[in-house]
Amino acid sequence: MRIYAICVYLFLYIPIGVIALFSFNAGRHASQLQGLSTKWYGKALDNPFVMDALQTSLLVAFISACLASLFGTMAAIALQGIKGPVRTIFDMLIYIAVMIPGIVIGIATLIGLVTLFDQLNPLLATLWPEGAEPPKLRMGMGSLIAAHTMFLMALVIIIVRARLAGMDRALTEASSDLYATPFGTFWQVTLPMIFPAVLAGFLLSFTFSFDDFIIAFFVAGSETTLPIYVFSSIRRGVTPEINAIGTLVLAASLILLITAQLLLRKGERKPR
Amino acid sequence: MTRRTRTWLLLLPAGTWFLVMLLLPLSVVLVFSFGERAPAGGVVPAFTFEQYANLPARWTAFKNTLTLAPIGTLAALLIAYPLAYFLAVKVDAKWKTILLVLVIVPFWTSILIRSYAWIFLLGGRGIPALLDWVGIEGVRLINTPFAVLVGIIYGYLPLMVFPIFVSLDRLDKRLLEAAADLGATKWNTFRQITLPLSVPGVATGCLLVFILLMGEFLIPALLGGGKVFFVGNALVDLFLQSRNWAYGSAVAATLVFVMLITVTIYMRLIARLGASRDDVSIM
Numbered sequence: 001m002r003i004y005a006i007c008v009y010l011f012l013y014i015p016i017g018v019i020a021l022f023s024f025n026a027g028r029h030a031s032q033l034q035g036l037s038t039k040w041y042g043k044a045l046d047n048p049f050v051m052d053a054l055q056t057s058l059l060v061a062f063i064s065a066c067l068a069s070l071f072g073t074m075a076a077i078a079l080q081g082i083k084g085p086v087r088t089i090f091d092m093l094i095y096i097a098v099m100i101p102g103i104v105i106g107i108a109t110l111i112g113l114v115t116l117f118d119q120l121n122p123l124l125a126t127l128w129p130e131g132a133e134p135p136k137l138r139m140g141m142g143s144l145i146a147a148h149t150m151f152l153m154a155l156v157i158i159i160v161r162a163r164l165a166g167m168d169r170a171l172t173e174a175s176s177d178l179y180a181t182p183f184g185t186f187w188q189v190t191l192p193m194i195f196p197a198v199l200a201g202f203l204l205s206f207t208f209s210f211d212d213f214i215i216a217f218f219v220a221g222s223e224t225t226l227p228i229y230v231f232s233s234i235r236r237g238v239t240p241e242i243n244a245i246g247t248l249v250l251a252a253s254l255i256l257l258i259t260a261q262l263l264l265r266k267g268e269r270k271p272r
Numbered sequence: 273m274t275r276r277t278r279t280w281l282l283l284l285p286a287g288t289w290f291l292v293m294l295l296l297p298l299s300v301v302l303v304f305s306f307g308e309r310a311p312a313g314g315v316v317p318a319f320t321f322e323q324y325a326n327l328p329a330r331w332t333a334f335k336n337t338l339t340l341a342p343i344g345t346l347a348a349l350l351i352a353y354p355l356a357y358f359l360a361v362k363v364d365a366k367w368k369t370i371l372l373v374l375v376i377v378p379f380w381t382s383i384l385i386r387s388y389a390w391i392f393l394l395g396g397r398g399i400p401a402l403l404d405w406v407g408i409e410g411v412r413l414i415n416t417p418f419a420v421l422v423g424i425i426y427g428y429l430p431l432m433v434f435p436i437f438v439s440l441d442r443l444d445k446r447l448l449e450a451a452a453d454l455g456a457t458k459w460n461t462f463r464q465i466t467l468p469l470s471v472p473g474v475a476t477g478c479l480l481v482f483i484l485l486m487g488e489f490l491i492p493a494l495l496g497g498g499k500v501f502f503v504g505n506a507l508v509d510l511f512l513q514s515r516n517w518a519y520g521s522a523v524a525a526t527l528v529f530v531m532l533i534t535v536t537i538y539m540r541l542i543a544r545l546g547a548s549r550d551d552v553s554i555m
Contacts, residue, residue, distance in 0.1 A: 001358050002358070002362075004358070005354075008429075009375075011426070011429075012374075012375065012429065013378075015386065015389035015390060015393055015426065016378070016386070018389060018392060018393060019385070019388070019392065022392070071285040071289060072286065074283070074286065075283055075285075075286035077282060078279045078280075078283045079283070082279055086283070090283070090286075090287075093290045093294065096294065096298075097290070097294055099483060099535075100487075100528060101483075101484070101487020101504070101527070101528075102487060103487045103489050103504045103524075104298075104487060104507075104527065105294075105297075107301065107507060107511055107521075107524055108297035108298050108524070109293065109297045110511065111300055111301065111511075111517055111521070112297025112298075112300040112301075115300055116296070146289075146292075146293055147293060149293070150289050153290075157286070182275075182278070204380065207380060207381075208380075211380075211381065211382040211383070211384070213382075213384050213490060214489055214490065214504075217508070217512075218511065227384050231384060231490075234388055234391065234494065238388075238391060238395070243392075246382075246385040246388060246389075249381075249382055249385055250381055250382065250385055253380070253381045253382065254381060257377050258377060261373045261376065261377065265373075
């Protein structure tokens with residue numbers, strides 16, 4: 001049994017390890033190990049396309065994770081206090097957002113927004129003052145952030161709601177019995193208790209957005225995110241440079257994710 | 273500010289976002305799927321079933337998805353169950369969390385890079401070269417259904433382990449002791465107590481993996497080399513290469529429809545088996 005478990009862990013981690021090992025390859029060929037060096041990391045970090053893509057990915061991930069954590073937490077708190085049709089509708093929306101395959105979300109966002117922009121652009125042009133160049137809505141960083149935020153918001157709502165449901169209601173009741181204002185109760189009682197969940201939601205959202213390929217592939221317009229760059233490089237062939245980028249991305253997300261996991265598990269363990 | 277206004281204000285941003293970025297786009301897909309292809313690449317509004325009538329043209333993609341998704345789910349289940357059992361029943365409490373986190377974490381990292389790792393391992397200079405070296409020659413692994421299956425198992429194993437672990441972890445260990453005290457063999461204890469009680473976890477795991485596999489694009493694209501393609505690959509082709517939005521919308525709508533049908537039938541079956549649907553959470 002134990003040996004079996006070790007085998008599965010090896011299966012899970014050997015491919016990651018191989019990528020990491022070969023990223024330190026001194027040789028020019030991707031699959032022949034010829035001494036160790038960090039030169040491919042240097043190459044990758046000097047490549048302006050990589051740095052551009054990285055910058056786009058980080059910006060998109062940060063903004064969407066912030067928006068999703070804020071709006072998602074707000075919605076989760078509101079949903080905690082209500083019953084009836086509004087709650088059912090939100091439950092359904094979250095369910096749809098999570099269940100529909102990412103590829104369908106990507107496609108739908110692409111054709112939905114293009115159609116919407118086709119309607120809005122002439123309207124904007126007429127509203128704009130004579131002489132000035134009217135703004136033109138198109139697919140790009142904005143649509144990418146909007147699409148990611150939608151999906152991540154559903155994720156944050158699920159995580160924060162789970163935490164709120166596990167919270168002792170008596171605490172907020174006691175707080176209002178003691179004449180705390182609703183905001184005071186929120187600030188001093190609810191927020192500190194759900195904070196680990198919100199932070200975990202933020203970290204997960206950030207990683208999700210940063211790693212997302214399929215939605216970005218459809219929605220990013222002419223922007224290139226890091227996963228899009230990696231995908232098109234893989235199409236051209238396996239290079240040590242991709243190994244280096246891959247190792248960096250995996251290492252960064254592993255750190256973020258383990259932090260998120262520990263936060264969530266720490267938050268769950270409540271004294272009884 | 274009344275309680276009611278506060279609730280509405282809190283829900284406003286999320287609600288608007290879902291409306292514009294989820295419901296509107298999905299409705300557009302549905303509307304377009306009944307439209308006609310415009311010469312320039314857009315869609316002419318219409319009400320025709322022409323696109324749906326044309327679906328058999330992409331039959332191979334549906335067939336591949338509907339065979340490899342269940343096979344992949346089953347394979348992941350067979351590998352995941354013993355591990356989940358080991359983690360839940362055999363492992364010391366203090367190691368449990370860390371070992372579990374080690375299983376889950378790869379799932380949340382970039383599937384793109386994890387699949388790429390297998391291009392590397394299954395490609396000509398990876399495992400085939402090793403096999404060559406020990407005397408087994410001429411094995412080709414990359415760009416085969418086998419490669420796609422390996423990628424699928426690798427990608428989704430963590431998602432299968434977690435729910436099974438949760439249901440086994442909740443299981444009252446005294447039941448196992450009682451069975452042993454009453455003289456049941458290990459196998460009988462497993463068959464009559466552990467296995468039935470883990471059905472909810474197994475059901476959840478299979479459902480999650482199956483749903484995600486139905487929409488898979490990356491794994492077949494990278495490891496199937498254009499020979500093993502899923503509906504997802506057909507969709508990318510239709511929207512980004514041939515720009516046939518009307519037909520692509522019909523394919524996408526059909527995919528979601530097939531998914532809903534499968535999931536509904538599956539839920540019914542599970543409900544009949546007496547399992548609950550709780551705990552679909554994967555964190």
